[in-house]
Amino acid sequence: MTRSLTSTATSVLCLTLLLATVIACGTSAGEADLVLLGGRIVTLDPKAPEVEAVAVLDGRIVATGSEEKIRDWIAKGTRVVDLMDGLAVPGFIEGHGHFMGLGRLKIELDLSSATTWEQVVELATERAATLPPGSWITGRGWHQEKWDRPPDPAVQGYPVHDELSRAIPDHPVHLRHASGHGSIANSAALAAGGIGPATRNPEGGEIVRRPDGAATGILLENAMDPVYAAWNAAVSGRTPEAIKAEREEIVRLAMEECLAHGITSFQDAGSTLAEVGMFRDLADQGRLPVRLWIMLGEKDDIIGTSLDQVRTIGYGDHHLTVRAIKRYVDGALGSRGALMLETYDDQPDTTGQMVESLESLRKSAELARDHDYQLCTHAIGDRGNRVMLDLYEEVLAGSQPAGDRRWRIEHAQHLHPDDIPRFGQLGVIASVQGVHCTSDGPWVPKRIGDHRAESGAYPWRALLDSGAVLVNGTDTPVEPVDPIAGFHALVTREMRDGSRFHPGQSLTRDEALRAMTLSAAWAAHEEAIKGSIVTGKLADITVLDRDILTIPEDEIRSARVTHTIVGGELLFSRE
Numbered sequence: 001m002t003r004s005l006t007s008t009a010t011s012v013l014c015l016t017l018l019l020a021t022v023i024a025c026g027t028s029a030g031e032a033d034l035v036l037l038g039g040r041i042v043t044l045d046p047k048a049p050e051v052e053a054v055a056v057l058d059g060r061i062v063a064t065g066s067e068e069k070i071r072d073w074i075a076k077g078t079r080v081v082d083l084m085d086g087l088a089v090p091g092f093i094e095g096h097g098h099f100m101g102l103g104r105l106k107i108e109l110d111l112s113s114a115t116t117w118e119q120v121v122e123l124a125t126e127r128a129a130t131l132p133p134g135s136w137i138t139g140r141g142w143h144q145e146k147w148d149r150p151p152d153p154a155v156q157g158y159p160v161h162d163e164l165s166r167a168i169p170d171h172p173v174h175l176r177h178a179s180g181h182g183s184i185a186n187s188a189a190l191a192a193g194g195i196g197p198a199t200r201n202p203e204g205g206e207i208v209r210r211p212d213g214a215a216t217g218i219l220l221e222n223a224m225d226p227v228y229a230a231w232n233a234a235v236s237g238r239t240p241e242a243i244k245a246e247r248e249e250i251v252r253l254a255m256e257e258c259l260a261h262g263i264t265s266f267q268d269a270g271s272t273l274a275e276v277g278m279f280r281d282l283a284d285q286g287r288l289p290v291r292l293w294i295m296l297g298e299k300d301d302i303i304g305t306s307l308d309q310v311r312t313i314g315y316g317d318h319h320l321t322v323r324a325i326k327r328y329v330d331g332a333l334g335s336r337g338a339l340m341l342e343t344y345d346d347q348p349d350t351t352g353q354m355v356e357s358l359e360s361l362r363k364s365a366e367l368a369r370d371h372d373y374q375l376c377t378h379a380i381g382d383r384g385n386r387v388m389l390d391l392y393e394e395v396l397a398g399s400q401p402a403g404d405r406r407w408r409i410e411h412a413q414h415l416h417p418d419d420i421p422r423f424g425q426l427g428v429i430a431s432v433q434g435v436h437c438t439s440d441g442p443w444v445p446k447r448i449g450d451h452r453a454e455s456g457a458y459p460w461r462a463l464l465d466s467g468a469v470l471v472n473g474t475d476t477p478v479e480p481v482d483p484i485a486g487f488h489a490l491v492t493r494e495m496r497d498g499s500r501f502h503p504g505q506s507l508t509r510d511e512a513l514r515a516m517t518l519s520a521a522w523a524a525h526e527e528a529i530k531g532s533i534v535t536g537k538l539a540d541i542t543v544l545d546r547d548i549l550t551i552p553e554d555e556i557r558s559a560r561v562t563h564t565i566v567g568g569e570l571l572f573s574r575e
Helices: 005-024 067-073 099-105 117-128 162-167 187-192 222-235 240-260 273-284 358-370 382-396 417-426 434-456 460-465 483-492 509-515 518-522 553-558
Strands: 034-042 050-057 060-065 079-082 087-090 092-097 137-142 173-177 182-185 205-209 215-221 263-271 291-296 312-314 320-328 374-379 408-411 429-432 470-472 541-544 561-566 569-573
Touching: 034 067, 034 541, 050 067, 060 067, 092 099, 092 429, 092 470, 092 518, 099 137, 099 240, 099 263, 117 137, 117 162, 117 173, 173 187, 173 222, 182 222, 187 215, 187 222, 205 222, 215 222, 240 263, 240 273, 240 561, 240 569, 263 273, 263 518, 263 541, 263 561, 273 291, 273 320, 320 358, 358 374, 358 382, 374 382, 382 408, 382 417, 417 434, 417 460, 429 460, 434 483, 460 470, 470 483, 470 509, 470 518, 483 509, 483 553, 509 518
Parallel strands: 034 079, 034 087, 092 263, 137 173, 263 291, 291 320, 320 374, 374 408, 408 429, 429 470
Antiparallel strands: 034 050, 050 060, 087 541, 173 182, 182 215, 205 215, 312 320, 541 561, 561 569
8 A cells, every 4th residue: 555645744743653652751751762872973963062871662753952962762672772982873865876887796697896898808808717508797887997907909098809709609698787777798699689690770879880880789878788688588587587587686685785884774766666565565574674765767668657656754653655757867977878968078079978868858848847746867968967957947946836846857967057046946956976076086187187187076065056956876886885985076076096086076074974874865765754863753873883974084984884774673783
């Protein structure tokens, strides 16, 4: 059964009345399930920004204040967590990630450690030796701009499939780029997908070819679809029990990874209706410990007739919410798919890819508006962002204030200076990823030149100062699901070599923490129940071994999560 906003508000009101009754009757002492003390607790509550201790009862925060005051809540059955002079903050919210992708990377071939194309081939060959002939090999995480040397031979800077096809002739191999917006396929996978010399580029995609017209194996954006379809057909022959077991294992692995990194809520950038059904079942079984906020990623013709039925607010004690639609206007800068106003500096014959037509995006926007869903659109290039700002303004004209809609642009990476203030003016949320700046920064000027890199690349300070709400995520599995690395990136913009990518666009530490907690909650219409440590809110709290708000910048990345608490339950502790 779908819980409505009305029922959620009623439950919060009932809890508030219950807490008031408990306190009024003088029976508060000795009743807490959990008490935190012995460290610094930053609440993000303007009335009490910092407290010494917190008490939790029935999954909610029931009291904050001095240690002396909160000790009155400790009884025989109360679990007391000593923070050991660490820092407790509101539970980290992953502001933009791919939940199933995070878990799937744990069972697929992880190529993120490869430093050359030869290493990618070697890792794939090792995996092939463990599998029967004909079985698919899938993986993700390679990035040619992060290798020690460029591939040779190369086309458009990408490797070609020849070496991979020679090493693994008996398995279809499909290895996705770290960005998720491109891949390389060996000859067997290309054949399985029906991609040959006469295959035309699909709308919103490219089959990269050699000068003689032969496919290199690199597939960009929608050109990956035929190979995905072939892989899906191959694995769909398994029993329903096997498919269900694998999907649930993927969820378990993703949950485990999130909890180890202090993540209590996860804003998922594109799930299917079938996955939503699985999440509901797992929530019913108490097997969905991290709270999921879902953007539906399937096409309008699949979700359009189901939006009212699938809309879910706070299901399973706020462990599942479905109220958003995810769409794409362009690709990624790494694959030169980000839609730019001007050509790429290192490939002047292209301005990127528009992966969905404007008419299709307009229909999705109207669908979201009419069914009161948030629209969350992937836009990386400056033209892609402008297209979506224009479309949001057009579609929401005359409707309720855009700020109430809380529509979002996911990534908002490269902006024309004229468009930066439009986010605040239109009430459009900028969902950014600090780690993209520090990970991609070394090669961004090569793609778009120094001027565009300085004036509009990852312009967080300019966005915030012009009135935009910023949310931070990791875009996992594109980058590791590590909020501390994201926090460090937001406040330093420090790249691997120690240099800083236009540090004038950095955030303060308080602003960075808000982007990972209270602002992220607001961007999901959930600020009333999470994002700060306030009496009556969900007891979602992350504890760190050191104070990232005050320690020297060069120590931030060494901080570790010691405890992750969701709904008052201690779900992760570092020994």
